[in-house]
Amino acid sequence: MTASPPTTPVNADLAPRLAQHRALREAPASEHAWLLAHGTRHVYEAGDVVTRKGEQAHQMIILFDGHVVIRADRGAGAHKVFEWKGGDVGGAMPYSRGASPPRDACAEERTEVLAIDKEHFPELVRECPVATAALVHIMIDRARQFTSGDLRDEKLVSLGKLAAGLAHELNNPASAVMRSSKILIESLSSAEEASRILASAGLTPEQFAAIDKARAMCDAARGNAPSTPLERADREDELTDWLADHRATQEYAIPLADTGITPGALDLLAQTVSGDALEAALGWISSCVLVKSLASEIEHAAERIHDLVGAVKGFSYMDHAPAAEPLDIRRGVADTLTMLSSKARAKGVQIAVEIPDDVPRVHAVGAELNQVWMNLLDNAIDAVDKGGHVTVRASRERERVVVGIIDDGPGVPKEIQGRIFDPFFTTKGVGEGTGLGLDIVRRLLQRHDGEISLDSEPGRTEFQVRLEAER
Structure with missing residues (x-):
């Protein structure tokens, strides 16, 4: 139980102070006299516990001066939940359910109060109607303040969770956009160089048609691309061997393996184009394939970001x-x-x-x-x-x-x-x-x-x- 603070007899000097009390000054002098006759003066020093966590308040406390605070940790360190200062009324009140505080209510500085035990409440209601009405309004305001504060704090906690989750979700597609866009810039330069080489190779219309057909086969074969890392590694090995057999740059196997094209399809191209012309053709095809692949990755990542933003707007109803x-x-x-x-x-x-x-x-x-x-x-x-x-x-x-x-x-x-x-x-x-x-x-x-x-x-x-x- 809370240790009893020092008490002194109720002196006449409290009467003028009660008459000026912000919450109870509208009550008539007769009601003030009743409160003084049934109350006890308490003095709490800084750090004293006024009401302990989990214990029901058994007194109404009329504060003349000082400061009483309830602090609680709601997930971001202890902070002020509620407070009473001179001119406020705290503790138990008539018609209240007698809820206990969520944490200790402590005096922050020397605090002087008039305390009235709950056992006097029935008589208080009969003898002090004006004061009782004021206390009911205080109780309603206190409940409203607790409710709005709780809702605000819980929204802040939820906002923190939302921001953390959203940051994590956005990080992956945003990183993909940055990574792919950087590689895309480099690949565009390679594609331009491959186009120049191909244009200067002196190819016939039939050879150009064969090259274009091979590029189109790469686009069409994407649906048959390897679906697992093991399958992709096997396909890349097959294409690397084919490129080595035809004296072409073996690095072309990396982008080509993502398309699903097979060595058999490349054989059709090799029947029409060979030597340096085949090297130029494969360089141009692999460049086109890589550029499209990177553009597709950027598109998918951007769609994910768009969907996430849409989910946030939908969750928060920010435009409603x-x-x-x-x-x-x-x-x-x-x-x-x-x-x-x-x-x-x-x-x-x-x-x-x-x-x-x-x-x-x-x-x-x-x-x-x-x-x-x-x-x-x-x-x-x-x-x-x-x-x-x-x-x-x-x-x-x-x-x-x-x-x-x-x-x-x-x-x-x-x-x-x-x-x-x-x-x-x-x-x-x-x-x-x-x-x-x-x-x-x-x-x-x-x-x-x-x-x-x-x-x-x-x-x-x-x-x-x-x-x-x-x-």
Whole structure:
């Protein structure tokens, strides 16, 4: 329990201070007198604990001066969650549920308060209606401030996860674009030189036609290109041997092996073109093949970047007003999984999505609903072992859409299942979890007249989200 701070008798000098108190100055003098008669003056020195983590406050605290702060670590180091200064009222209040603070509430400096025990609250409500009304408004504002702060902090945590995942996803295609574009610049110079050599080789129209046919065969053979590294190595060896037999540059085998063209197809070219002319022809063909291959790699990487940007826009609804609208569950889940794909791959997690086409839309704010999917799917990936499985299922039950997120992790112990949606409750290590994710999920779903439930046992955990179907 919290050690009792030094106390002094309630003196008359508190009456004028209470009359000037920001939160309670509108109350009449008779109510001030009642508060003074039933309260005790406390003085907390800097560092004293006013209310300990997990313990319900048993007193209402009217602060005259000083500073009381709750600090918590929400994944990025300890920072201020809530504070009270002179002119504020904290602790327990009439009509409050008596929740306990998520961390110790400590005095930051010498703090003087008037403390009133909870046992006096019923009489306070009867004898001090003006003060009671003021306290109710304070309680509502405090809840609103806690809620907005929690949502803001959880969004920042999610933004950090989103940025980290996106940076990892963008790195691969961006690196491919840079690498291929550099090689492409060099290859264009080689292709120009090969074209000049070919143009000066004095070839007949029939030979040019044979060369062009061979180049076209390379393009057509891409569908039959080796599909595994071993097959590609074998094809490259075959082409290297063919080039050596025809006294041609053996490095041409590297780009040609990617096309699927065979030594037999090159034999057709060698029947018409030979000697230096064959060398020039093969140089030009391999240059054309390499340029097209690099351009194709750049195109595919750019498409991946475009898809990622589209997924971010879809996930965040950055070009939508924050208003409810008909939403496709499949799109929201797909965009969210795109954001989490690097994390899932790094852990070898296999994710299956089983959402039938006939599942109706739901009416919700897109960014908020995607926040729900992000938190639940992120937790599921964290919960499973390496190589684990996560499944997303959806179906219609009467007027509701039911979305289940299932993992094959160790499960949530029975003894803590009833607390899993409590704010600041987490089973993760210090700095690994905020303890706000599931609380935020619950609050966001309540905004949409939805609900969430948990069914867990070792080897199978399912969070079920129920939302009203769009009519």
